Amino acid sequence: MLFSKRVREAANASWEASFTHPFVTGIADGTLPLDSFRFYVLNDAYYLSCFARIQALGAAKADDLPTVSRMAAHAQSTYEAELSLHAKFSALLGITEEEQRTLRPAPTAYAYTSHLFRAAYTGHLGDIIAAILPCYWLYYEIGERLQGAQPDEPIYREWIAAYGGDGFKQLVQEQVDRLDEIAEKVTEADRERMLDHFVTSSRYEYQFWDMAYRKEQWPV
Ligand SMILES: Cc1ncc(CN)c(N)n1
Numbered sequence: 157m158l159f160s161k162r163v164r165e166a167a168n169a170s171w172e173a174s175f176t177h178p179f180v181t182g183i184a185d186g187t188l189p190l191d192s193f194r195f196y197v198l199n200d201a202y203y204l205s206c207f208a209r210i211q212a213l214g215a216a217k218a219d220d221l222p223t224v225s226r227m228a229a230h231a232q233s234t235y236e237a238e239l240s241l242h243a244k245f246s247a248l249l250g251i252t253e254e255e256q257r258t259l260r261p262a263p264t265a266y267a268y269t270s271h272l273f274r275a276a277y278t279g280h281l282g283d284i285i286a287a288i289l290p291c292y293w294l295y296y297e298i299g300e301r302l303q304g305a306q307p308d309e310p311i312y313r314e315w316i317a318a319y320g321g322d323g324f325k326q327l328v329q330e331q332v333d334r335l336d337e338i339a340e341k342v343t344e345a346d347r348e349r350m351l352d353h354f355v356t357s358s359r360y361e362y363q364f365w366d367m368a369y370r371k372e373q374w375p376v
Pocket residue numbers: 200203204238290291292295361364
């Protein structure tokens with residue numbers, strides 16, 4: 157069985173829970189309160205600024221120059237495509253640069269990015285790809301599922317269009333293939349650790365919707 161299939165199956169419960177989370181279904185039918193989406197955009201801009209750094213760490217840890225170049229291109233694309241989308245949403249939602257700059261990330265945003273940094277700093281490129289892949293792949297599957305949804309809120313329509321498109325699909329497939337290639341070459345202990353990173357990131361993806369939906373705060 158391809159390693160990508162194995163990890164996808166291991167994380168299936170979290171993925172199914174994401175598909176039906178009210179944050180996701182609320183984007184599709186337009187019932188998601190805008191203040192939850194605003195909370196998401198603020199914390200996701202923080203998340204993506206960490207994510208681009210982790211992709212760049214993947215470039216630094218790659219064994220060959222073509223992979224260095226591709227991982228760096230992925231970091232660039234996070235900046236150009238996703239963070240610029242958030243810049244547009246921020247303007248529409250009245251999020252100021254000052255508010256973004258002084259944000260203290262919510263507990264889940266902080267924990268998820270810390271998990272990614274840990275995998276990246278302690279592991280090899282395979283650890284990094286395994287940890288970041290749910291971020292690509294889950295959003296693509298959600299984008300696909302939500303194609304055809306016509307929420308009244310234009311921001312939600314734009315969000316759906318961004319993740320269901322062909323450009324994003326190619327990036328996802330490239331990283332799935334990279335994961336499978338690396339998994340063939342490493343030890344079973346490496347594969348177990350990589351599977352664990354994938355499952356943990358999938359759990360955090362679910363929690364990230366929930367964090368935004370409930371506008372999660374630090375308890376003290
Ligand atoms: C938390 C999270 N996960 C994934 C994505 C899609 N790259 C995102 N923007 N934010």
